[in-house]
Amino acid sequence: xxxxxxxxxxxxxxxxxxxxxxxxxxxxxxxxxxxxxxxxxxxxxxxxxxxxxxxxxxxxxxxxxxxxxxxxxxxxxxxxxxxxxxxxxxxxxxxxxxxxxxxxxxxxxxxxxxxxxxxxxxxxxxxxxxxxxxxxxxxxxxxxxxxxxxxxxxxxxxxx
Amino acid sequence: xxxxxxxxxxxxxxxxxxxxxxxxxxxxxxxxxxxxxxxxxxxxxxxxxxxxxxxxxxxxxxxxxxxxxxxxxxxxxxxxxxxxxxxxxxxxxxxxxxxxxxxxxxxxxxxxxxxxxxxxxxxxxxxxxxxxxxxxxxxxxxxxxxxxxxxxxxxxxxxxxxxxxxxxxxxxxxxxxxxxxxxxxxxxxxxxxxxxxxxxxxxxxxxxxxxxxxxxxxxxxxxxxxxxxxxxxxxxxxxxxxxxxxxxxxxxxxxxxxxxxxxxxxxxxxxxxxxxxxxxxxxxxxxxxxx
Numbered sequence: 001x002x003x004x005x006x007x008x009x010x011x012x013x014x015x016x017x018x019x020x021x022x023x024x025x026x027x028x029x030x031x032x033x034x035x036x037x038x039x040x041x042x043x044x045x046x047x048x049x050x051x052x053x054x055x056x057x058x059x060x061x062x063x064x065x066x067x068x069x070x071x072x073x074x075x076x077x078x079x080x081x082x083x084x085x086x087x088x089x090x091x092x093x094x095x096x097x098x099x100x101x102x103x104x105x106x107x108x109x110x111x112x113x114x115x116x117x118x119x120x121x122x123x124x125x126x127x128x129x130x131x132x133x134x135x136x137x138x139x140x141x142x143x144x145x146x147x148x149x150x151x152x153x154x155x156x157x158x159x160x
Numbered sequence: 161x162x163x164x165x166x167x168x169x170x171x172x173x174x175x176x177x178x179x180x181x182x183x184x185x186x187x188x189x190x191x192x193x194x195x196x197x198x199x200x201x202x203x204x205x206x207x208x209x210x211x212x213x214x215x216x217x218x219x220x221x222x223x224x225x226x227x228x229x230x231x232x233x234x235x236x237x238x239x240x241x242x243x244x245x246x247x248x249x250x251x252x253x254x255x256x257x258x259x260x261x262x263x264x265x266x267x268x269x270x271x272x273x274x275x276x277x278x279x280x281x282x283x284x285x286x287x288x289x290x291x292x293x294x295x296x297x298x299x300x301x302x303x304x305x306x307x308x309x310x311x312x313x314x315x316x317x318x319x320x321x322x323x324x325x326x327x328x329x330x331x332x333x334x335x336x337x338x339x340x341x342x343x344x345x346x347x348x349x350x351x352x353x354x355x356x357x358x359x360x361x362x363x364x365x366x367x368x369x370x371x372x373x374x375x376x377x378x379x380x381x382x383x384x385x386x387x388x389x390x391x392x393x394x395x396x397x398x399x400x401x402x403x404x405x406x407x408x409x410x411x412x413x414x415x416x417x418x419x420x421x422x423x424x425x426x427x428x429x430x431x432x433x434x435x436x437x438x439x440x441x442x443x444x445x446x447x448x449x450x451x
Contacts, residue, residue, distance in 0.1 A: 002167045022168035022211065025202075044161040045199035052265055058239075059265040064198035068168050069191075069213055112265060120264070133350045134263025 007071040011036065012080030020067045027051045029067035030077060038078040038107050042136075049135030052108040053077050059115035078107035081114070090114055090152060097148040101139035109135050113149055122153035163201040167210045174220075174299050174328055177212050182301045182324040184210040190326060191215075192235060195262070195270035196278040220328065223247065229295075229331045234274075238267035250334040251292065253341035253361055257284050260343075263351040273327045276312075279319050279382070282353040284345075286313055287383035291359050291375035292332035300325045316381040339363055339371075340446025342438030346430055348421060354378040355422045356430040360438040362393070364446035369393045374439075379416040379431045386410055389435075398443040406439065407432045 004019040011034060018033060025044075030036045030053070042050035044063045051062040054076040082088030087095060090110045100106045109132070116122060116131045128149045129142070137145060171177035181188040189208035191197055192215065200206040214220065214234060221235040223244045230250060232241065241247055242258035261267060261275075261284050275285035276296065286309075289296075294309035301324060312319050321327070335341070345357035356378040362369045372390040377383040389410045396402055416427035 002165050005168060021165075023163040023165055025162065028162070045202050046195060046266065049263075049265065055268075058268040060269055061195075061265055063202070064194055064269070066163075066168070066194075066198075066211075069194075069215065115264065115268075130350050131264050134265050 011075045022068045024067045026065040026067045027062035050108040052111040093148040097144045099145045099148040105137045164207040186323040192271045192274040193269040231331045232272045233329045282378040287375040287377040295331045297329045313382045338447035340442040342441030344434040344437045358434040358438045360442040362442045
């Protein structure tokens, strides 16, 4: 085993200091070390988008990030967006528009969409679909996910 | 699907990074965005004994104009290149190309220089560095050297880089005002690796094309310039006859591979069709009568 490294990270506003093996993926750190199993692991090579989290406010694939690299970083996961009793706004839009069926890909989608709403132009369906193109869903056919994002983008525009 | 064991070093400077690589005796790897390296490590196709993280080195995340060149530092993410006003103003073809680079989440992390070092022939950065006469600035324990893009790529995912070398920045040409450009790519899903793409730039003097540059990717082991086709168009007015001949000449020079995604014949056909469109775009965008 290689030398373990001490990291301090903020996850959903809570600070954690832990020793990690350098080869530990951020996705495994979140799930196995912190017990935050909302972040799902699909392909583990950066194709499916299920493990998407926010790293210092921008979406990142946690399976392509080492936990040791995130020392000092601010991480947000799906657990930080809302609770079952009080869904976050993106989660509520998914519920309203039937944006999920099995739900496996959903945490990655809602984290990507959180980044999209913060930083990207979403005026047309083409822009929405392009921004979603790094996340794979095998159930919905994407139509209802696009509907949810379209509503969120319109709501965002009304605040400007 | 987990990386093999390695030691981790957070580099504090370029010198620290290359010294650490040298000490690893050919078994070390640099990591910047990690969007190509991490999948290869997860698959254990790459198993470095030491991983040198350059993400904390200061002043590498800068895009700047230097004379008639634009410099892109080793920690410039694809998102930053795509959003850069300098790039948009001075190299519109690169600005446009960035829209085709991977997906939003990958663009947040992946770097221009990292993609150059990865040297995948289906990625945009190697082709753009060839098109824009890029010069790779390379540091090692032996000092610094500069390698032109034309000499940098030597085979499929292979470059002239030594195991202890570090591409600290890539300099590319700023395009003269009035330069026309075209970029066309085909991928099975937006942001996926291209089956083929073609980029073209040219100026127009007295109704004739000049300074023609053509780059192709995805249709060979490495991205390429097409000097013979460039020569055919140089000094000529682009019309449909010439365009047809140029496309045929370009296709004749290509030796694409067949794989799961496309046959060699299809890739050759695709490259020709994309080249035709890119040449027309570049010609029509070039400003008439510019000197």
